[in-house]
Amino acid sequence: MADRLLGVAEAAERLGVGERFIRRLVSERRIRYVKVGKHVRISDTALDAYVEARTVEPVRTRRSGFRAAA
Template sequence: MADRLLSVPEAAERLGVGERFIRRLITERRIRYVKVGKHVRIADSVLAAYIEQRTVEPVRTRRSRYGVAA
């Protein structure tokens, strides 16, 4: 099945950012995109990969139940 191609406004809505941010990613070539005539489209899988690459896992440290002795 072919990937759905999203317009810039749709991609911005999916990421929860403004269109300007998406256009900056495209201009700086930090994200893959497809040119369809004069229009720019971003594949749904590209956005999923972008989200996956920038997901930060939480760091769990074991904390003492008591404060540090002075």
């Protein structure tokens, strides 16, 4: 099945950001995109890859206990 191509507005809505942010990602070439004539389209997998590459895993630290107040 072919990957769905999203417009800038649809991509912005999916990520929960503004259209300006998506356009900046495209202009800085920080996300994969397709040019269809003068229109920019971003595939579902490109958005998934962008999110996956920037996902930060939590760091778990063990607490050594509580200190007494001075």
